[in-house]
Amino acid sequence: MEKQNITIILGGHFEKDVLRMVSEDITREFHYPVIQQAGNFDLSGYYHPGRRQYDANGILKEVSEISTPGSIKTMGLFRVDLFIPILTYIFGQAVLNGNTGIVSLFRMKNELYGLPQNNNLLIERFRKVVIHELGHTFGLIHCQYPNCVMRSSTYVEDIDQKKNFFCKNCQEELNRKRGLEMMIG
Amino acid sequence: MAKKISILIVDDEESVRDSLYNWFIDDGYAVECAESAKKALSMLEVKDFDIILADIKMPGMDGLEMHKRIKTLNKEPIFIVMTAFASVDTAVQALKNGAYDYVTKPFDPDDLSHLIRNATTQIVLKAENEHLKNKISSLVDVEDLIGESEALGMVLKEVESVAQSNSSVIITGESGTGKELVARAIHANSSRKYFPLISVHCGALTESLLESELFGHEKGAFTGATFNRKGRFEMADGGTIFLDEIATISPKMQIELLRVLESKTFVRVGGNKEMSSDFRVICATNRDLKSMVKNGTFREDLYYRLNVVNIQIPPLRERIEDIPRLVNHFIRKYCTSMSKDLISIEPAALKHLEEFEFPGNVRELENMIERAIVIGNGKEIRLKDLPMGKEVSNSSIESLDDLEKKHIAMILNKYGWNISRSAKALNVDRVTLYNKIRKYELKMDE
Ligand SMILES: [Zn+2]
Ligand SMILES: [Zn+2]
Numbered sequence: 242m243e244k245q246n247i248t249i250i251l252g253g254h255f256e257k258d259v260l261r262m263v264s265e266d267i268t269r270e271f272h273y274p275v276i277q278q279a280g281n282f283d284l285s286g287y288y289h290p291g292r293r294q295y296d297a298n299g300i301l302k303e304v305s306e307i308s309t310p311g312s313i314k315t316m317g318l319f320r321v322d323l324f325i326p327i328l329t330y331i332f333g334q335a336v337l338n339g340n341t342g343i344v345s346l347f348r349m350k351n352e353l354y355g356l357p358q359n360n361n362l363l364i365e366r367f368r369k370v371v372i373h374e375l376g377h378t379f380g381l382i383h384c385q386y387p388n389c390v391m392r393s394s395t396y397v398e399d400i401d402q403k404k405n406f407f408c409k410n411c412q413e414e415l416n417r418k419r420g421l422e423m424m425i426g
Numbered sequence: 427m428a429k430k431i432s433i434l435i436v437d438d439e440e441s442v443r444d445s446l447y448n449w450f451i452d453d454g455y456a457v458e459c460a461e462s463a464k465k466a467l468s469m470l471e472v473k474d475f476d477i478i479l480a481d482i483k484m485p486g487m488d489g490l491e492m493h494k495r496i497k498t499l500n501k502e503p504i505f506i507v508m509t510a511f512a513s514v515d516t517a518v519q520a521l522k523n524g525a526y527d528y529v530t531k532p533f534d535p536d537d538l539s540h541l542i543r544n545a546t547t548q549i550v551l552k553a554e555n556e557h558l559k560n561k562i563s564s565l566v567d568v569e570d571l572i573g574e575s576e577a578l579g580m581v582l583k584e585v586e587s588v589a590q591s592n593s594s595v596i597i598t599g600e601s602g603t604g605k606e607l608v609a610r611a612i613h614a615n616s617s618r619k620y621f622p623l624i625s626v627h628c629g630a631l632t633e634s635l636l637e638s639e640l641f642g643h644e645k646g647a648f649t650g651a652t653f654n655r656k657g658r659f660e661m662a663d664g665g666t667i668f669l670d671e672i673a674t675i676s677p678k679m680q681i682e683l684l685r686v687l688e689s690k691t692f693v694r695v696g697g698n699k700e701m702s703s704d705f706r707v708i709c710a711t712n713r714d715l716k717s718m719v720k721n722g723t724f725r726e727d728l729y730y731r732l733n734v735v736n737i738q739i740p741p742l743r744e745r746i747e748d749i750p751r752l753v754n755h756f757i758r759k760y761c762t763s764m765s766k767d768l769i770s771i772e773p774a775a776l777k778h779l780e781e782f783e784f785p786g787n788v789r790e791l792e793n794m795i796e797r798a799i800v801i802g803n804g805k806e807i808r809l810k811d812l813p814m815g816k817e818v819s820n821s822s823i824e825s826l827d828d829l830e831k832k833h834i835a836m837i838l839n840k841y842g843w844n845i846s847r848s849a850k851a852l853n854v855d856r857v858t859l860y861n862k863i864r865k866y867e868l869k870m871d872e
Contacts, residue, residue: 329533
């Protein structure tokens with residue numbers, strides 16, 4: 242069996258540096274090595290012409306069906322505008338206590354909000370949401386602590402308020418849950 | 427929260443039930459779903475829910491009828507109806523019948539979380555004894571607010587006494603004294619601590635940017651605003667907003683600010699919906715607002731609204747006795763963040779620091795220590811690691827211009843040639859800094 246890892250699946254082009262930072266964040270917070278895998282998605286099937294957005298539930302399902310040897314969690318990284326039927330947009334979503342999550346940086350761009358383009362800020366936001374969604378797959382729910390990465394954010398400004406790591410409580414909760422997962426196997 | 431808030435979702439569409447289920451589960455609610463009103467009613471017979479979120483249009487019994495029947499069961503959950511655009515009329519009817527609110531599909535994620543949070547607050551308030559909320563034992567430590575001098579002790583005492591109230595506070599003090607830290611201390615020790623502390627540096631923004639920053643904007647409000655944007659007042663809901671350099675805001679913004687402080691409501695730029703937010707305001711300035719009021723550059727009514735409590739932070743030269751403790755604190759802070767072993771400070775260097783004037787106050791001291799750790803020998807901070815130590819030994823051969831040039835270059839490199847931040851650290855405006863860069867022909871290091 243391959244060594245246990247967290248796999249990131251690329252559903253769009255991301256610069257090497259970005260992927261390196263994302264991987265480092267994941268390893269730092271979750272203590273698993275990260276493996277990258279190309280996605281080869283055809284997203285056109287998920288496009289909703291009326292909303293001009295992509296169906297996040299469908300994409301999440303496809304990501305969950307990709308074979309990823311040795312992977313305990315799989316994160317799909319995208320650049321397209323995601324929605325779920327009931328919400329106007331989402332930054333990402335994950336299955337609570339599941340194995341899969343997806344994140345898109347589309348709605349995190351400053352330009353969409355009339356602000357000057359800021360690539361560093363965009364990457365920072367993206368990295369935080371990746372950790373956040375992965376946190377959900379490990380069973381973490383939203384945290385009240387203002388700076389914690391697990392705080393719920395519905396606007397980019399909310400993302401900027403938090404850090405890209407867990408508060409003490411979430412960290413402990415995560416360790417507890419990871420311990421359980423390892424025992425189960 | 428002792429007991430989880432429970433939510434029942436009633437909708438005939440599976441994708442809606444699933445999406446909402448996932449959304450609320452992430453928030454830590456106990457969630458159950460029903461695919462019809464009939465099913466929901468039978469669940470309600472055996473179980474209570476705090477919040478019911480029901481679609482208005484469902485085959486069989488609709489949401490309105492279901493609400494009526496729930497009331498006959500003698501239960502009072504918070505009832506929220508979901509509707510498509512076309513059936514807003516029916517939703518209004520539901521409100522008349524006592525529904526808590528309605529949302530139109532698809533929801534803005536923010537509206538949804540806001541709505542549920544408000545409903546939750548109402549439930550919690552109902553259940554919880556008021557006194558529990560105010561139980562905050564002792565002053566929460568705020569990093570970097572260090573010292574045992576009487577002058578700082580008075581500040582901390584004021585922080586403690588004002589934290590629990592909702593009063594507006596103005597923090598005054600020279601630049602670098604730690605006004606933002608004091609604001610953070612007030613927030614961290616208040617009952618608002620679980621909500622955000624939102625900082626706005628008013629001096630760094632133009633009037634129109636500040637307006638959209640504070641109030642947010644609707645999509646299309648101006649070129650480039652493709653989506654709605656939340657303003658700082660909205661983000662501070664439940665928490666505290668910290669307005670730094672308040673003396674720099676324009677007369678027009680002064681009027682707008684006064685209006686928001688009085689009504690706690692505002693409208694996003696380009697919008698027409700009145701928004702409300704529950705925030706506490708803390709301001710800071712290094713200027714003399716009173717004399718600005720006298721000469722007419724700062725509105726008197728705004729001044730009195732903001733200045734309910736005034737906390738004055740002493741400059742570092744008036745609390746020299748705190749310097750050793752501060753030095754130790756910063757050594758610990760930077761050695762830890764740079765993963766270095768803790769180092770000590772040579773007595774002569776410490777003595778020098780205690781005699782220095784520190785026009786840039788604690789921030790200047792902090793910068794010096796950080797720099798000394800970077801350039802030093804890794805064992806102790808020596809006199810020659812401190813910029814002024816060098817100044818003293820070299821001043822006979824270097825002109826004032828040379829010193830200025832070196833200092834500006836040092837600051838620019840420290841802030842990666844970010845002009846705004848460098849100018850701020852040097853306490854000059856950006857134009858002055860640009861002129862100096864040209865004068866000394868400074869260039870970014872490769
Ligand atoms: Zn989340
Ligand atoms: Zn947390």
